[in-house]
Amino acid sequence: MTPDSMLLNAIHSPADLKKISREQLxxxxxxxxxxILNSVSQTGGHLSSNLGTVELSIGLHYVFDTPHDRIxxxxxxxxxxxxxxxxxxxxxxxxxxxxxxxxFPRRSESEYDAFGTGHSSTxxxxxxxxxxxxQTKGEKxxxxxxxxxxxxxxxxxxxxxxxxGVYEDLPLIVVLNDNDMSISPAVGALNRHLARxxxxxxxxxxxxxxxxxxxxxxxxxxxxxxxxDHAKGMVSPSTIFEEFGFTYFGPINGHDLDALIPMLQxxxxxxxxxxxxxxxxxxxxxxxxxxxxxxxxVLYHGPSTFNPNEGVKKSTAPTKKTFTQVFGEWLCDMAHxxxxxxxxxxxxxxxxxxxxxxxxxxxxxxxxGIAEQHAVTFAAGMACEGMKPVVAIYSTFLQRAYDQLIxxxxxxxxxxxxxxxxxxxxxxxxxTHAGAYDIPFLRxxxxxxxxxxxxxxxxxxxxxxxxxxxHPSAVRYPRGxxxxxEPSKELRTxxxxxxxxxxxxxxxxxxxxxxxxxxxxxxxxxxxxxxIDATVANMRFVKPLDVELLKSLAQNHDYFVSIEDxxxxxxAGSACLEALAALGINKPFLQLGLPDQFIExxxxxxxxxxxxxxxxxxxxxxxxxxxxxxxxxxxxxxxAVGK
Numbered sequence: 038m039t040p041d042s043m044l045l046n047a048i049h050s051p052a053d054l055k056k057i058s059r060e061q062l063x064x065x066x067x068x069x070x071x072x073i074l075n076s077v078s079q080t081g082g083h084l085s086s087n088l089g090t091v092e093l094s095i096g097l098h099y100v101f102d103t104p105h106d107r108i109x110x111x112x113x114x115x116x117x118x119x120x121x122x123x124x125x126x127x128x129x130x131x132x133x134x135x136x137x138x139x140x141f142p143r144r145s146e147s148e149y150d151a152f153g154t155g156h157s158s159t160x161x162x163x164x165x166x167x168x169x170x171x172q173t174k175g176e177k178x179x180x181x182x183x184x185x186x187x188x189x190x191x192x193x194x195x196x197x198x199x200x201x202g203v204y205e206d207l208p209l210i211v212v213l214n215d216n217d218m219s220i221s222p223a224v225g226a227l228n229r230h231l232a233r234x235x236x237x238x239x240x241x242x243x244x245x246x247x248x249x250x251x252x253x254x255x256x257x258x259x260x261x262x263x264x265x266d267h268a269k270g271m272v273s274p275s276t277i278f279e280e281f282g283f284t285y286f287g288p289i290n291g292h293d294l295d296a297l298i299p300m301l302q303x304x305x306x307x308x309x310x311x312x313x314x315x316x317x318x319x320x321x322x323x324x325x326x327x328x329x330x331x332x333x334x335v336l337y338h339g340p341s342t343f344n345p346n347e348g349v350k351k352s353t354a355p356t357k358k359t360f361t362q363v364f365g366e367w368l369c370d371m372a373h374x375x376x377x378x379x380x381x382x383x384x385x386x387x388x389x390x391x392x393x394x395x396x397x398x399x400x401x402x403x404x405x406g407i408a409e410q411h412a413v414t415f416a417a418g419m420a421c422e423g424m425k426p427v428v429a430i431y432s433t434f435l436q437r438a439y440d441q442l443i444x445x446x447x448x449x450x451x452x453x454x455x456x457x458x459x460x461x462x463x464x465x466x467x468x469t470h471a472g473a474y475d476i477p478f479l480r481x482x483x484x485x486x487x488x489x490x491x492x493x494x495x496x497x498x499x500x501x502x503x504x505x506x507x508h509p510s511a512v513r514y515p516r517g518x519x520x521x522x523e524p525s526k527e528l529r530t531x532x533x534x535x536x537x538x539x540x541x542x543x544x545x546x547x548x549x550x551x552x553x554x555x556x557x558x559x560x561x562x563x564x565x566x567x568x569i570d571a572t573v574a575n576m577r578f579v580k581p582l583d584v585e586l587l588k589s590l591a592q593n594h595d596y597f598v599s600i601e602d603x604x605x606x607x608x609a610g611s612a613c614l615e616a617l618a619a620l621g622i623n624k625p626f627l628q629l630g631l632p633d634q635f636i637e638x639x640x641x642x643x644x645x646x647x648x649x650x651x652x653x654x655x656x657x658x659x660x661x662x663x664x665x666x667x668x669x670x671x672x673x674x675x676x677a678v679g680k
Contacts, residue, residue: 155469158191202282287318365390432472
């Protein structure tokens with residue numbers, strides 16, 4: 038906190054904010070923006086988006102009666118100013134850390150967090166549900182959905198708007214936070230004037246503004262051309278939203294509090310008076326007020342700690358390749374080898390490692406926007422025509438396209454490869470982004486291949502293996518780097534459905550433990566195996582499972598342990614148990630994986646420790662499950678370890 042942050046220091050709730058005069062709000066905005074910059078530079082987190090919503094956050098809490106009025110922040114990347122203004126300023130130093138505050142809105146964290154978010158395009162649906170609940174209960178409240186231009190590409194947002202327009206008196210306000218467009222000074226001046234007018238029928242816009250709004254959902258551009266009011270549709274963005282049943286205002290400068298606050302007051306009044314759903318188009322700039330973030334908002338989207346005076350500096354220390362980088366390099370190499378390869382991403386080019394692919398193969402690269410359902414079915418259509426699509430998608434976001442995965446890809450047995458980044462726990466992003474469920478929800482689908490590489494080198498080989506299969510497949514890998522194994526320069530394949538023995542136990546009969554490791558947990562499993570002299574199998578494939586390897590291990594091992602960084606229920610360990618049962622083999626079996634609870638944000642290693650999935654936790658669990666075998670194993674501590 039800077040010494041001159043006197044206004045911000047006095048704000049512990051929106052009630053305190055309302056005590057500040059209108060004339061003081063720009064100074065407060067400056068203080069808040071500086072606080073965010075200083076805070077995020079020390080903890081890491083989302084920066085650009087939050088610098089861009091400072092004035093909007095102030096305006097919303099200044100005008101609306103929160104928490105009585107509800108504000109739903111779509112995705113939630115931009116909710117830091119909101120958190121600071123609602124009593125969490127002093128806890129910002131714990132942001133995204135274990136037992137600290139979340140990087141997203143959470144209902145359990147504050148009464149001002151009306152809806153938990155993390156995935157995109159949900160805000161309008163949630164806010165509409167709240168609005169209808171208000172009406173059903175006879176309460177006079179307003180629900181506000183704050184949604185970004187990228188989140189508006191999600192079909193769910195338009196499904197909600199289509200439904201909302203049915204209710205002519207719905208107390209719903211949608212604020213479009215458009216941070217990919219700039220307003221000329223003339224338009225800004227016009228909007229400042231119109232914002233002071235009380236009439237809800239006056240619209241301000243420019244052709245540039247219309248193009249920006251309609252480019253959010255390109256099909257709507259053509260739709261707008263076909264509207265009865267053709268001329269207005271080409272002059273004002275209002276027409277398209279009016280067709281959905283909304284009253285449109287904007288675009289206005291989201292950094293101009295003198296324009297923003299009167300407009301917010303106006304739309305709130307209209308919503309409370311029963312004038313139906315309102316749509317306010319607000320233009321902001323990512324990184325506003327911090328030149329480095331304004332220049333490169335992508336770099337400052339989610340930086341780790343940095344010096345604000347110097348900006349983000351690339352480390353000169355040698356680093357291991359991440360799994361994402363390994364995938365990106367493999368994709369380019371495979372594209373050179375096979376002209377039928379197509380790369381598809383639902384708006385995650387940087388995060389999924391497709392930057393170089395787009396540069397080298399622009400005609401074979403498709404960013405479909407935040408539209409996971411469309412991405413999967415689009416890939417299916419490509420596959421029907423002989424192309425070989427690779428869908429690069431986070432594990433947590435594939436959940437959004439589960440129907441398409443089953444209905445459009447798997448039933449037709451189409452060769453679509455899903456590269457699942459961020460599998461397992463994701464550390465600071467918490468439960469909303471955890472890739473904990475992909476193994477259970479994928480392995481139950483007929484025709485589906487599910488593959489779990491143990492390290493970077495194996496990841497490249499298994500991507501190649503999956504790509505050559507005439508079936509849908511998923512290769513799952515975690516965020517960040519693994520053990521640092523160097524991938525081959527070649528495009529090698531591994532035998533389909535075959536694991537490998539990485540360590541053989543020398544223990545006598547009656548005390549032999551076989552550890553079945555899936556994915557990167559192979560390496561802590563090997564550490565444990567040295568301590569207890571266990572056999573370790575790198576299973577590689579969840580589906581098709583290496584049943585022959587299981588059968589052979591069962592012949593000369595007494596106890597089994599499965600280890601995976603996913604949900605235990607229905608996971609890889611369950612697949613092994615099912616296979617053993619089908620063989621008529623009954624062996625003592627311990628399943629280790631993520632517990633049946635949502636894992637919150639925190640340092641990845643700490644979280645894995647808490648889940649008992651580091652080497653110490655694995656050893657402890659084996660000792661607790663099979664304590665009687667350790668008396669026969671020389672050199673192993675036999676003291677019982679409690680939870």
